[in-house]
Amino acid sequence: MDLTAGIAEIAADSRSGATALAERAAALLTAAQSLPAEELPALCVALAKAQPAMAPLLRLANAVLLAAESHPASNAATRAAAxxxxxxxxxxxAQASRQGATVLPDGRVLTHSSSSLVAEAILGAHAVGRRIEVFCTESRPGFEGRALAARLAAAGVLVTLVVDAAAPALLSQCDLLLMGADTVCAAGLVHKVGTLGLAVAARYCGVPTYALATDEKLLPSACGEHPPVPERDPAEVLPDAPPGVTPLNFYYDLTPHSLLDGILTEDGPLPAETLDQRLDTISVHPALAGIWRE
Structure with missing residues:
Protein backbone atom coordinates (compact mmCIF):
# COMPACT_ATOMS: atom_id res chain seq x y z
CA MET A 1 0.00 0.00 0.00
CA ASP A 2 1.27 3.48 -0.94
CA LEU A 3 1.14 5.19 2.45
CA THR A 4 1.84 8.69 1.13
CA ALA A 5 -0.92 8.42 -1.46
CA GLY A 6 -3.28 7.01 1.16
CA ILE A 7 -2.75 9.97 3.47
CA ALA A 8 -3.19 12.38 0.56
CA GLU A 9 -6.52 10.74 -0.29
CA ILE A 10 -7.72 11.14 3.30
CA ALA A 11 -6.64 14.80 3.26
CA ALA A 12 -8.54 15.44 0.02
CA ASP A 13 -11.73 13.71 1.16
CA SER A 14 -14.42 16.33 1.78
CA ARG A 15 -17.35 13.90 2.00
CA SER A 16 -16.59 11.13 4.46
CA GLY A 17 -17.24 11.42 8.17
CA ALA A 18 -14.78 10.83 10.98
CA THR A 19 -15.59 7.13 11.39
CA ALA A 20 -15.14 6.33 7.69
CA LEU A 21 -11.86 8.25 7.56
CA ALA A 22 -10.65 6.53 10.73
CA GLU A 23 -11.38 3.15 9.12
CA ARG A 24 -9.12 4.06 6.21
CA ALA A 25 -6.49 5.47 8.54
CA ALA A 26 -6.50 2.26 10.58
CA ALA A 27 -5.92 0.25 7.39
CA LEU A 28 -2.98 2.52 6.54
CA LEU A 29 -1.45 2.15 9.98
CA THR A 30 -1.86 -1.61 9.81
CA ALA A 31 -0.06 -1.62 6.47
CA ALA A 32 2.69 0.52 7.98
CA GLN A 33 3.86 -2.30 10.25
CA SER A 34 6.68 -3.02 7.82
CA LEU A 35 8.06 0.52 8.29
CA PRO A 36 11.20 0.98 10.35
CA ALA A 37 10.15 1.96 13.87
CA GLU A 38 11.77 5.38 13.59
CA GLU A 39 9.53 6.30 10.64
CA LEU A 40 6.21 5.56 12.36
CA PRO A 41 5.98 8.85 14.33
CA ALA A 42 6.32 10.97 11.17
CA LEU A 43 3.64 8.90 9.46
CA CYS A 44 1.27 9.34 12.41
CA VAL A 45 1.86 13.09 12.53
CA ALA A 46 1.10 13.31 8.80
CA LEU A 47 -2.06 11.31 9.34
CA ALA A 48 -3.26 13.61 12.14
CA LYS A 49 -2.54 16.66 9.98
CA ALA A 50 -4.43 15.21 7.00
CA GLN A 51 -7.74 16.25 8.58
CA PRO A 52 -6.80 18.39 11.59
CA ALA A 53 -10.40 19.15 12.59
CA MET A 54 -11.22 15.44 12.95
CA ALA A 55 -9.87 14.39 16.34
CA PRO A 56 -10.39 10.62 15.83
CA LEU A 57 -7.51 10.58 13.33
CA LEU A 58 -5.16 12.08 15.91
CA ARG A 59 -6.48 9.82 18.67
CA LEU A 60 -6.01 6.74 16.46
CA ALA A 61 -2.47 7.79 15.57
CA ASN A 62 -1.77 8.40 19.26
CA ALA A 63 -3.07 4.96 20.27
CA VAL A 64 -0.84 3.27 17.70
CA LEU A 65 2.24 5.26 18.72
CA LEU A 66 1.73 4.51 22.42
CA ALA A 67 1.34 0.80 21.63
CA ALA A 68 4.52 0.84 19.54
CA GLU A 69 6.37 2.61 22.36
CA SER A 70 5.19 0.04 24.93
CA HIS A 71 5.96 -2.95 22.69
CA PRO A 72 8.81 -1.86 20.41
CA ALA A 73 9.53 -5.39 19.22
CA SER A 74 5.94 -6.31 18.38
CA ASN A 75 4.21 -5.32 15.13
CA ALA A 76 1.15 -7.14 16.43
CA ALA A 77 0.77 -4.53 19.19
CA THR A 78 0.23 -1.66 16.74
CA ARG A 79 -2.20 -3.74 14.70
CA ALA A 80 -4.13 -4.66 17.85
CA ALA A 81 -4.18 -1.01 18.98
CA ALA A 82 -5.71 0.13 15.68
CA ALA A 94 -23.93 3.50 19.09
CA GLN A 95 -24.04 4.35 22.80
CA ALA A 96 -23.74 8.11 22.19
CA SER A 97 -26.61 7.98 19.71
CA ARG A 98 -28.79 6.36 22.35
CA GLN A 99 -27.81 9.13 24.75
CA GLY A 100 -28.80 11.68 22.11
CA ALA A 101 -32.21 10.10 21.71
CA THR A 102 -32.93 10.81 25.38
CA VAL A 103 -32.86 14.60 24.87
CA LEU A 104 -35.02 14.58 21.72
CA PRO A 105 -38.44 16.07 22.47
CA ASP A 106 -41.77 15.59 20.81
CA GLY A 107 -41.37 18.66 18.65
CA ARG A 108 -39.02 20.39 16.26
CA VAL A 109 -35.30 19.80 16.11
CA LEU A 110 -32.77 21.65 13.98
CA THR A 111 -29.53 19.96 12.98
CA HIS A 112 -26.57 21.14 10.93
CA SER A 113 -24.34 19.09 8.60
CA SER A 114 -24.77 15.30 8.53
CA SER A 115 -23.72 13.70 11.79
CA SER A 116 -24.15 9.92 11.87
CA LEU A 117 -24.65 10.14 15.64
CA VAL A 118 -27.46 12.67 15.26
CA ALA A 119 -29.06 10.64 12.48
CA GLU A 120 -29.08 7.47 14.59
CA ALA A 121 -30.42 9.37 17.60
CA ILE A 122 -33.32 10.78 15.58
CA LEU A 123 -34.07 7.46 13.91
CA GLY A 124 -33.97 5.69 17.28
CA ALA A 125 -36.36 8.16 18.88
CA HIS A 126 -38.67 8.02 15.85
CA ALA A 127 -38.71 4.21 15.99
CA VAL A 128 -40.11 4.25 19.54
CA GLY A 129 -42.87 6.70 18.67
CA ARG A 130 -41.36 10.10 19.39
CA ARG A 131 -43.10 12.70 17.20
CA ILE A 132 -40.17 14.61 15.78
CA GLU A 133 -40.01 17.18 13.01
CA VAL A 134 -36.50 17.94 11.77
CA PHE A 135 -35.09 21.03 10.09
CA CYS A 136 -31.95 20.01 8.17
CA THR A 137 -29.62 22.66 6.80
CA GLU A 138 -28.20 22.15 3.32
CA SER A 139 -24.73 22.51 4.85
CA ARG A 140 -22.80 24.28 2.15
CA PRO A 141 -20.47 23.94 0.39
CA GLY A 142 -20.71 20.14 0.39
CA PHE A 143 -24.51 20.01 0.79
CA GLU A 144 -24.24 16.94 3.01
CA GLY A 145 -27.41 18.01 4.79
CA ARG A 146 -29.39 17.00 1.72
CA ALA A 147 -28.35 13.37 2.14
CA LEU A 148 -29.27 13.45 5.83
CA ALA A 149 -32.69 14.89 4.99
CA ALA A 150 -33.31 12.14 2.44
CA ARG A 151 -32.23 9.43 4.89
CA LEU A 152 -34.51 10.66 7.66
CA ALA A 153 -37.46 11.18 5.31
CA ALA A 154 -37.07 7.65 3.94
CA ALA A 155 -37.57 6.37 7.50
CA GLY A 156 -40.77 8.36 7.89
CA VAL A 157 -39.43 11.36 9.79
CA LEU A 158 -41.02 14.70 8.85
CA VAL A 159 -38.16 16.76 7.39
CA THR A 160 -37.79 20.30 6.09
CA LEU A 161 -34.61 21.19 4.20
CA VAL A 162 -33.49 24.80 4.61
CA VAL A 163 -30.68 26.92 3.22
CA ASP A 164 -28.00 27.63 5.79
CA ALA A 165 -28.68 31.36 5.96
CA ALA A 166 -32.33 30.76 6.93
CA ALA A 167 -31.59 28.37 9.79
CA PRO A 168 -30.95 30.92 12.58
CA ALA A 169 -34.32 32.56 11.91
CA LEU A 170 -36.06 29.20 12.24
CA LEU A 171 -34.66 28.44 15.68
CA SER A 172 -37.44 30.42 17.34
CA GLN A 173 -39.78 27.69 16.05
CA CYS A 174 -37.62 24.83 17.39
CA ASP A 175 -37.38 22.96 20.68
CA LEU A 176 -33.80 21.76 20.31
CA LEU A 177 -30.57 22.36 18.37
CA LEU A 178 -28.74 19.03 18.12
CA MET A 179 -25.43 18.62 16.32
CA GLY A 180 -22.55 16.26 15.97
CA ALA A 181 -18.91 17.01 16.70
CA ASP A 182 -15.67 16.69 14.79
CA THR A 183 -13.51 17.71 17.74
CA VAL A 184 -14.27 18.59 21.35
CA CYS A 185 -11.38 20.57 22.77
CA ALA A 186 -10.54 22.91 25.61
CA ALA A 187 -11.63 25.92 23.55
CA GLY A 188 -14.98 24.49 22.51
CA LEU A 189 -16.71 22.48 19.80
CA VAL A 190 -15.21 22.17 16.32
CA HIS A 191 -17.97 21.35 13.86
CA LYS A 192 -19.37 22.34 10.48
CA VAL A 193 -18.97 26.03 9.64
CA GLY A 194 -22.15 27.80 10.66
CA THR A 195 -22.40 26.00 13.98
CA LEU A 196 -21.22 29.06 15.89
CA GLY A 197 -23.92 31.26 14.37
CA LEU A 198 -26.60 28.70 15.09
CA ALA A 199 -25.47 28.36 18.71
CA VAL A 200 -25.61 32.15 19.15
CA ALA A 201 -29.11 32.25 17.65
CA ALA A 202 -30.24 29.34 19.80
CA ARG A 203 -29.01 31.08 22.95
CA TYR A 204 -30.86 34.25 21.92
CA CYS A 205 -34.06 32.23 21.32
CA GLY A 206 -33.69 30.19 24.51
CA VAL A 207 -33.37 26.91 22.60
CA PRO A 208 -31.29 24.13 24.27
CA THR A 209 -28.15 23.23 22.31
CA TYR A 210 -26.38 19.89 22.55
CA ALA A 211 -23.56 18.18 20.66
CA LEU A 212 -23.12 14.43 20.37
CA ALA A 213 -19.60 13.05 20.54
CA THR A 214 -17.63 9.98 21.51
CA ASP A 215 -14.51 9.87 23.66
CA GLU A 216 -12.45 9.47 20.47
CA LYS A 217 -13.42 13.03 19.48
CA LEU A 218 -11.83 14.59 22.55
CA LEU A 219 -8.61 16.49 21.80
CA PRO A 220 -6.03 16.03 24.58
CA SER A 221 -4.93 19.28 26.18
CA ALA A 222 -1.33 18.28 25.54
CA CYS A 223 -1.96 18.68 21.80
CA GLY A 224 -3.25 22.25 22.02
CA GLU A 225 -6.40 24.22 22.83
CA HIS A 226 -7.94 23.65 19.40
CA PRO A 227 -6.93 22.35 15.97
CA PRO A 228 -6.32 24.62 12.98
CA VAL A 229 -9.09 25.11 10.42
CA PRO A 230 -7.44 25.23 6.99
CA GLU A 231 -9.00 27.00 4.04
CA ARG A 232 -10.38 24.82 1.25
CA ASP A 233 -10.73 25.17 -2.51
CA PRO A 234 -12.39 28.54 -3.25
CA ALA A 235 -13.95 27.05 -6.40
CA GLU A 236 -16.27 24.99 -4.18
CA VAL A 237 -17.95 28.25 -3.20
CA LEU A 238 -17.73 30.16 -6.48
CA PRO A 239 -16.36 28.49 -9.62
CA ASP A 240 -14.85 30.94 -12.09
CA ALA A 241 -14.81 33.82 -9.61
CA PRO A 242 -14.71 37.20 -11.37
CA PRO A 243 -11.54 39.29 -11.15
CA GLY A 244 -11.12 40.92 -7.77
CA VAL A 245 -13.39 38.44 -5.95
CA THR A 246 -11.75 35.92 -3.62
CA PRO A 247 -14.17 33.29 -2.24
CA LEU A 248 -13.38 32.19 1.31
CA ASN A 249 -14.07 28.53 1.98
CA PHE A 250 -13.52 26.64 5.21
CA TYR A 251 -15.44 23.66 6.53
CA TYR A 252 -15.39 24.15 10.30
CA ASP A 253 -15.74 26.76 13.01
CA LEU A 254 -15.21 26.83 16.78
CA THR A 255 -18.13 27.25 19.18
CA PRO A 256 -17.21 28.02 22.81
CA HIS A 257 -18.56 25.74 25.50
CA SER A 258 -20.45 28.67 27.03
CA LEU A 259 -22.91 28.51 24.10
CA LEU A 260 -23.63 24.81 24.59
CA ASP A 261 -26.01 23.31 27.11
CA GLY A 262 -24.02 20.12 27.04
CA ILE A 263 -21.83 17.57 25.30
CA LEU A 264 -23.41 14.10 25.27
CA THR A 265 -21.06 11.13 24.99
CA GLU A 266 -21.43 7.37 25.28
CA ASP A 267 -21.45 7.84 29.07
CA GLY A 268 -24.05 10.59 29.09
CA PRO A 269 -23.64 14.33 29.73
CA LEU A 270 -20.05 15.52 30.06
CA PRO A 271 -19.91 18.39 32.59
CA ALA A 272 -17.40 21.15 31.92
CA GLU A 273 -15.20 20.30 34.91
CA THR A 274 -15.18 16.61 33.96
CA LEU A 275 -14.31 17.52 30.37
CA ASP A 276 -11.33 19.60 31.47
CA GLN A 277 -10.06 16.75 33.64
CA ARG A 278 -10.52 14.23 30.84
CA LEU A 279 -8.67 16.38 28.31
CA ASP A 280 -5.81 16.89 30.78
CA THR A 281 -5.42 13.19 31.61
CA ILE A 282 -5.31 11.67 28.10
CA SER A 283 -1.79 10.35 27.56
CA VAL A 284 -0.13 11.71 24.43
CA HIS A 285 2.90 10.38 22.57
CA PRO A 286 5.76 12.92 22.36
CA ALA A 287 5.47 13.03 18.57
CA LEU A 288 1.95 14.46 18.89
CA ALA A 289 2.41 16.62 21.98
CA GLY A 290 1.97 20.27 21.05
CA ILE A 291 1.02 19.43 17.46
CA TRP A 292 -1.56 22.25 17.32
CA ARG A 293 0.64 24.72 19.16
CA GLU A 294 3.04 24.98 16.25
Missing amino acids: KEFMSDLRRHA
Whole structure:
Protein backbone atom coordinates (compact mmCIF):
# COMPACT_ATOMS: atom_id res chain seq x y z
CA MET A 1 0.00 0.00 0.00
CA ASP A 2 1.27 3.48 -0.94
CA LEU A 3 1.14 5.19 2.45
CA THR A 4 1.84 8.69 1.13
CA ALA A 5 -0.92 8.42 -1.46
CA GLY A 6 -3.28 7.01 1.16
CA ILE A 7 -2.75 9.97 3.47
CA ALA A 8 -3.19 12.38 0.56
CA GLU A 9 -6.52 10.74 -0.29
CA ILE A 10 -7.72 11.14 3.30
CA ALA A 11 -6.64 14.80 3.26
CA ALA A 12 -8.54 15.44 0.02
CA ASP A 13 -11.73 13.71 1.16
CA SER A 14 -14.42 16.33 1.78
CA ARG A 15 -17.35 13.90 2.00
CA SER A 16 -16.59 11.13 4.46
CA GLY A 17 -17.24 11.42 8.17
CA ALA A 18 -14.78 10.83 10.98
CA THR A 19 -15.59 7.13 11.39
CA ALA A 20 -15.14 6.33 7.69
CA LEU A 21 -11.86 8.25 7.56
CA ALA A 22 -10.65 6.53 10.73
CA GLU A 23 -11.38 3.15 9.12
CA ARG A 24 -9.12 4.06 6.21
CA ALA A 25 -6.49 5.47 8.54
CA ALA A 26 -6.50 2.26 10.58
CA ALA A 27 -5.92 0.25 7.39
CA LEU A 28 -2.98 2.52 6.54
CA LEU A 29 -1.45 2.15 9.98
CA THR A 30 -1.86 -1.61 9.81
CA ALA A 31 -0.06 -1.62 6.47
CA ALA A 32 2.69 0.52 7.98
CA GLN A 33 3.86 -2.30 10.25
CA SER A 34 6.68 -3.02 7.82
CA LEU A 35 8.06 0.52 8.29
CA PRO A 36 11.20 0.98 10.35
CA ALA A 37 10.15 1.96 13.87
CA GLU A 38 11.77 5.38 13.59
CA GLU A 39 9.53 6.30 10.64
CA LEU A 40 6.21 5.56 12.36
CA PRO A 41 5.98 8.85 14.33
CA ALA A 42 6.32 10.97 11.17
CA LEU A 43 3.64 8.90 9.46
CA CYS A 44 1.27 9.34 12.41
CA VAL A 45 1.86 13.09 12.53
CA ALA A 46 1.10 13.31 8.80
CA LEU A 47 -2.06 11.31 9.34
CA ALA A 48 -3.26 13.61 12.14
CA LYS A 49 -2.54 16.66 9.98
CA ALA A 50 -4.43 15.21 7.00
CA GLN A 51 -7.74 16.25 8.58
CA PRO A 52 -6.80 18.39 11.59
CA ALA A 53 -10.40 19.15 12.59
CA MET A 54 -11.22 15.44 12.95
CA ALA A 55 -9.87 14.39 16.34
CA PRO A 56 -10.39 10.62 15.83
CA LEU A 57 -7.51 10.58 13.33
CA LEU A 58 -5.16 12.08 15.91
CA ARG A 59 -6.48 9.82 18.67
CA LEU A 60 -6.01 6.74 16.46
CA ALA A 61 -2.47 7.79 15.57
CA ASN A 62 -1.77 8.40 19.26
CA ALA A 63 -3.07 4.96 20.27
CA VAL A 64 -0.84 3.27 17.70
CA LEU A 65 2.24 5.26 18.72
CA LEU A 66 1.73 4.51 22.42
CA ALA A 67 1.34 0.80 21.63
CA ALA A 68 4.52 0.84 19.54
CA GLU A 69 6.37 2.61 22.36
CA SER A 70 5.19 0.04 24.93
CA HIS A 71 5.96 -2.95 22.69
CA PRO A 72 8.81 -1.86 20.41
CA ALA A 73 9.53 -5.39 19.22
CA SER A 74 5.94 -6.31 18.38
CA ASN A 75 4.21 -5.32 15.13
CA ALA A 76 1.15 -7.14 16.43
CA ALA A 77 0.77 -4.53 19.19
CA THR A 78 0.23 -1.66 16.74
CA ARG A 79 -2.20 -3.74 14.70
CA ALA A 80 -4.13 -4.66 17.85
CA ALA A 81 -4.18 -1.01 18.98
CA ALA A 82 -5.71 0.13 15.68
CA LYS A 83 -8.26 -2.67 15.77
CA GLU A 84 -9.23 -1.93 19.39
CA PHE A 85 -9.55 1.79 18.67
CA MET A 86 -11.96 1.21 15.81
CA SER A 87 -13.97 -1.31 17.82
CA ASP A 88 -14.30 1.20 20.65
CA LEU A 89 -15.24 3.99 18.24
CA ARG A 90 -18.09 1.99 16.71
CA ARG A 91 -19.38 0.85 20.10
CA HIS A 92 -19.17 4.32 21.59
CA ALA A 93 -20.97 5.81 18.56
CA ALA A 94 -23.93 3.50 19.09
CA GLN A 95 -24.04 4.35 22.80
CA ALA A 96 -23.74 8.11 22.19
CA SER A 97 -26.61 7.98 19.71
CA ARG A 98 -28.79 6.36 22.35
CA GLN A 99 -27.81 9.13 24.75
CA GLY A 100 -28.80 11.68 22.11
CA ALA A 101 -32.21 10.10 21.71
CA THR A 102 -32.93 10.81 25.38
CA VAL A 103 -32.86 14.60 24.87
CA LEU A 104 -35.02 14.58 21.72
CA PRO A 105 -38.44 16.07 22.47
CA ASP A 106 -41.77 15.59 20.81
CA GLY A 107 -41.37 18.66 18.65
CA ARG A 108 -39.02 20.39 16.26
CA VAL A 109 -35.30 19.80 16.11
CA LEU A 110 -32.77 21.65 13.98
CA THR A 111 -29.53 19.96 12.98
CA HIS A 112 -26.57 21.14 10.93
CA SER A 113 -24.34 19.09 8.60
CA SER A 114 -24.77 15.30 8.53
CA SER A 115 -23.72 13.70 11.79
CA SER A 116 -24.15 9.92 11.87
CA LEU A 117 -24.65 10.14 15.64
CA VAL A 118 -27.46 12.67 15.26
CA ALA A 119 -29.06 10.64 12.48
CA GLU A 120 -29.08 7.47 14.59
CA ALA A 121 -30.42 9.37 17.60
CA ILE A 122 -33.32 10.78 15.58
CA LEU A 123 -34.07 7.46 13.91
CA GLY A 124 -33.97 5.69 17.28
CA ALA A 125 -36.36 8.16 18.88
CA HIS A 126 -38.67 8.02 15.85
CA ALA A 127 -38.71 4.21 15.99
CA VAL A 128 -40.11 4.25 19.54
CA GLY A 129 -42.87 6.70 18.67
CA ARG A 130 -41.36 10.10 19.39
CA ARG A 131 -43.10 12.70 17.20
CA ILE A 132 -40.17 14.61 15.78
CA GLU A 133 -40.01 17.18 13.01
CA VAL A 134 -36.50 17.94 11.77
CA PHE A 135 -35.09 21.03 10.09
CA CYS A 136 -31.95 20.01 8.17
CA THR A 137 -29.62 22.66 6.80
CA GLU A 138 -28.20 22.15 3.32
CA SER A 139 -24.73 22.51 4.85
CA ARG A 140 -22.80 24.28 2.15
CA PRO A 141 -20.47 23.94 0.39
CA GLY A 142 -20.71 20.14 0.39
CA PHE A 143 -24.51 20.01 0.79
CA GLU A 144 -24.24 16.94 3.01
CA GLY A 145 -27.41 18.01 4.79
CA ARG A 146 -29.39 17.00 1.72
CA ALA A 147 -28.35 13.37 2.14
CA LEU A 148 -29.27 13.45 5.83
CA ALA A 149 -32.69 14.89 4.99
CA ALA A 150 -33.31 12.14 2.44
CA ARG A 151 -32.23 9.43 4.89
CA LEU A 152 -34.51 10.66 7.66
CA ALA A 153 -37.46 11.18 5.31
CA ALA A 154 -37.07 7.65 3.94
CA ALA A 155 -37.57 6.37 7.50
CA GLY A 156 -40.77 8.36 7.89
CA VAL A 157 -39.43 11.36 9.79
CA LEU A 158 -41.02 14.70 8.85
CA VAL A 159 -38.16 16.76 7.39
CA THR A 160 -37.79 20.30 6.09
CA LEU A 161 -34.61 21.19 4.20
CA VAL A 162 -33.49 24.80 4.61
CA VAL A 163 -30.68 26.92 3.22
CA ASP A 164 -28.00 27.63 5.79
CA ALA A 165 -28.68 31.36 5.96
CA ALA A 166 -32.33 30.76 6.93
CA ALA A 167 -31.59 28.37 9.79
CA PRO A 168 -30.95 30.92 12.58
CA ALA A 169 -34.32 32.56 11.91
CA LEU A 170 -36.06 29.20 12.24
CA LEU A 171 -34.66 28.44 15.68
CA SER A 172 -37.44 30.42 17.34
CA GLN A 173 -39.78 27.69 16.05
CA CYS A 174 -37.62 24.83 17.39
CA ASP A 175 -37.38 22.96 20.68
CA LEU A 176 -33.80 21.76 20.31
CA LEU A 177 -30.57 22.36 18.37
CA LEU A 178 -28.74 19.03 18.12
CA MET A 179 -25.43 18.62 16.32
CA GLY A 180 -22.55 16.26 15.97
CA ALA A 181 -18.91 17.01 16.70
CA ASP A 182 -15.67 16.69 14.79
CA THR A 183 -13.51 17.71 17.74
CA VAL A 184 -14.27 18.59 21.35
CA CYS A 185 -11.38 20.57 22.77
CA ALA A 186 -10.54 22.91 25.61
CA ALA A 187 -11.63 25.92 23.55
CA GLY A 188 -14.98 24.49 22.51
CA LEU A 189 -16.71 22.48 19.80
CA VAL A 190 -15.21 22.17 16.32
CA HIS A 191 -17.97 21.35 13.86
CA LYS A 192 -19.37 22.34 10.48
CA VAL A 193 -18.97 26.03 9.64
CA GLY A 194 -22.15 27.80 10.66
CA THR A 195 -22.40 26.00 13.98
CA LEU A 196 -21.22 29.06 15.89
CA GLY A 197 -23.92 31.26 14.37
CA LEU A 198 -26.60 28.70 15.09
CA ALA A 199 -25.47 28.36 18.71
CA VAL A 200 -25.61 32.15 19.15
CA ALA A 201 -29.11 32.25 17.65
CA ALA A 202 -30.24 29.34 19.80
CA ARG A 203 -29.01 31.08 22.95
CA TYR A 204 -30.86 34.25 21.92
CA CYS A 205 -34.06 32.23 21.32
CA GLY A 206 -33.69 30.19 24.51
CA VAL A 207 -33.37 26.91 22.60
CA PRO A 208 -31.29 24.13 24.27
CA THR A 209 -28.15 23.23 22.31
CA TYR A 210 -26.38 19.89 22.55
CA ALA A 211 -23.56 18.18 20.66
CA LEU A 212 -23.12 14.43 20.37
CA ALA A 213 -19.60 13.05 20.54
CA THR A 214 -17.63 9.98 21.51
CA ASP A 215 -14.51 9.87 23.66
CA GLU A 216 -12.45 9.47 20.47
CA LYS A 217 -13.42 13.03 19.48
CA LEU A 218 -11.83 14.59 22.55
CA LEU A 219 -8.61 16.49 21.80
CA PRO A 220 -6.03 16.03 24.58
CA SER A 221 -4.93 19.28 26.18
CA ALA A 222 -1.33 18.28 25.54
CA CYS A 223 -1.96 18.68 21.80
CA GLY A 224 -3.25 22.25 22.02
CA GLU A 225 -6.40 24.22 22.83
CA HIS A 226 -7.94 23.65 19.40
CA PRO A 227 -6.93 22.35 15.97
CA PRO A 228 -6.32 24.62 12.98
CA VAL A 229 -9.09 25.11 10.42
CA PRO A 230 -7.44 25.23 6.99
CA GLU A 231 -9.00 27.00 4.04
CA ARG A 232 -10.38 24.82 1.25
CA ASP A 233 -10.73 25.17 -2.51
CA PRO A 234 -12.39 28.54 -3.25
CA ALA A 235 -13.95 27.05 -6.40
CA GLU A 236 -16.27 24.99 -4.18
CA VAL A 237 -17.95 28.25 -3.20
CA LEU A 238 -17.73 30.16 -6.48
CA PRO A 239 -16.36 28.49 -9.62
CA ASP A 240 -14.85 30.94 -12.09
CA ALA A 241 -14.81 33.82 -9.61
CA PRO A 242 -14.71 37.20 -11.37
CA PRO A 243 -11.54 39.29 -11.15
CA GLY A 244 -11.12 40.92 -7.77
CA VAL A 245 -13.39 38.44 -5.95
CA THR A 246 -11.75 35.92 -3.62
CA PRO A 247 -14.17 33.29 -2.24
CA LEU A 248 -13.38 32.19 1.31
CA ASN A 249 -14.07 28.53 1.98
CA PHE A 250 -13.52 26.64 5.21
CA TYR A 251 -15.44 23.66 6.53
CA TYR A 252 -15.39 24.15 10.30
CA ASP A 253 -15.74 26.76 13.01
CA LEU A 254 -15.21 26.83 16.78
CA THR A 255 -18.13 27.25 19.18
CA PRO A 256 -17.21 28.02 22.81
CA HIS A 257 -18.56 25.74 25.50
CA SER A 258 -20.45 28.67 27.03
CA LEU A 259 -22.91 28.51 24.10
CA LEU A 260 -23.63 24.81 24.59
CA ASP A 261 -26.01 23.31 27.11
CA GLY A 262 -24.02 20.12 27.04
CA ILE A 263 -21.83 17.57 25.30
CA LEU A 264 -23.41 14.10 25.27
CA THR A 265 -21.06 11.13 24.99
CA GLU A 266 -21.43 7.37 25.28
CA ASP A 267 -21.45 7.84 29.07
CA GLY A 268 -24.05 10.59 29.09
CA PRO A 269 -23.64 14.33 29.73
CA LEU A 270 -20.05 15.52 30.06
CA PRO A 271 -19.91 18.39 32.59
CA ALA A 272 -17.40 21.15 31.92
CA GLU A 273 -15.20 20.30 34.91
CA THR A 274 -15.18 16.61 33.96
CA LEU A 275 -14.31 17.52 30.37
CA ASP A 276 -11.33 19.60 31.47
CA GLN A 277 -10.06 16.75 33.64
CA ARG A 278 -10.52 14.23 30.84
CA LEU A 279 -8.67 16.38 28.31
CA ASP A 280 -5.81 16.89 30.78
CA THR A 281 -5.42 13.19 31.61
CA ILE A 282 -5.31 11.67 28.10
CA SER A 283 -1.79 10.35 27.56
CA VAL A 284 -0.13 11.71 24.43
CA HIS A 285 2.90 10.38 22.57
CA PRO A 286 5.76 12.92 22.36
CA ALA A 287 5.47 13.03 18.57
CA LEU A 288 1.95 14.46 18.89
CA ALA A 289 2.41 16.62 21.98
CA GLY A 290 1.97 20.27 21.05
CA ILE A 291 1.02 19.43 17.46
CA TRP A 292 -1.56 22.25 17.32
CA ARG A 293 0.64 24.72 19.16
CA GLU A 294 3.04 24.98 16.25
